[in-house]
Amino acid sequence: MIISQKLREGLRHITEREVLWNCSLAPYTSFGIGGPAEALIEVESIAELQRLICFVSEHDLPWRFIGRGSNLLVGDDGFGGVVFLFGKNMSGVKLLERSMTGGIRVRVSAGCSLARLLNWCVEHDCEGLEFAAGIPGSVGGAALMNAGAFGEDMSGIIEAMEVVSFANGVEELPRQQLDFDYRCWSNQGLGKAKRIVTSVDLILRRGEKTVIRKRCSDNTAKRKKNQPKIEKNAGSFFKNPPDDSAGRLIEASGLKGMRCGGAMVSLIHANFIVNTGTATAKDVCRLMKMVTKKVEKDSGIRLFPEVHFL
Ligand SMILES: Cc1cc2nc3c(=O)[nH]c(=O)nc-3n(C[C@H](O)[C@H](O)[C@H](O)COP(=O)(O)OP(=O)(O)OC[C@H]3O[C@@H](n4cnc5c(N)ncnc54)[C@H](O)[C@@H]3O)c2cc1C
Secondary structure (H helix, E strand, O other), X not given: OOOOHHHHHHHHHHOOOOXXXXXXXXXXXXXXXXXXXXXXXXXXXXXXXXXXXXXXXXXXXXXXXXXXXXXEEOOOOOEEEEEEEEOHHHOOEEEEEEOOOOEEEEEEEOOOEHHHHHHHHHHOOEEOOHHHOOOOOEHHHHHHHOOEEOXXXXXXXXXXXXXXEOOOEEEEEEHXXXXXXXXXXXXXXXXXXXXXXXEEEEEEXXXXXXXXXXXXXXXXXXXXXXOOOOOEEXXXXXXXXXXXXXXXXXXXXXXXXXXXXXXXXXXXXXXXXXXOOOOOHHHHHHHXXXXXXXXXXXXXXXXXXXXXXX
């Protein structure tokens, strides 16, 4: 136990909601794997988040912020410390501006799901986010991961972000101060300067409702064809190496269907590691190492995980 009784009392006092103690994180992830968080708190406002970040930082308590857990592998022993995530009040979408030239600026709270935002976009005739149709996860997680598909990603539509950290409080970061790379946002910071994304401003375009809807359903259909349908997973497990695809390399090494305990390289898409029902984080990590080793031996290319670890 990392959080003493006294600190538990302190945490209880500064949150508006119940603190969940020793709460299994498996249901909070798309992998369905992972042990408990010592404390789990759903945060409903930026002021509450600031109070909590101050508390954990001042008491040197380990903490982590998660979104919808769709890119996350939680260890079997769980997390000794406090895990935060956004609640319902942190999922709003607000139209900021419709320009005469067709540009549309939208502010989205980081807890909003990409699916909900896409529905909003269809209703409001906004195009530009269709590449994300079918990507699970929150807008904050998508910004942090620079999530993308079909040759587009979040960095192409993000105009600004609001972030919170213990060291710098609330900051508005304009596009020029945001460095995105392949599946990552590079300015998150470390330690007491580590930033949590609270909202994202997107620049979209005026479009035709039926066209936007069709693009979304086409993209979702393409995914359904190429991705595991039943088994739980965290999307593409490895990052694609430059000018190649991790899936192609893993398949070329003959690893589709390779298993380690309850974890398996998907038979449908080789870059998906799936939980066949009983996988532990240990199984997934062992399989990850086996795949990395064999691919490197066969191709000379080292794969790095896209999935984040807790
Ligand atoms: C079936 C499936 C298909 C997928 N397809 C794609 C795809 O096509 N393209 C793609 O890019 N991804 C894909 N993913 C991966 C995943 O959906 C995305 O990376 C998504 O954007 C992660 O969002 P999340 O809210 O689930 O983040 P989480 O998994 O909860 O977190 C990911 C990381 O972001 C951090 N984080 C989350 N929210 C915040 C925040 N507000 N502030 C600071 N840090 C934060 C977490 O600490 C963690 O390090 C897929 C996943 C699945 C399961």
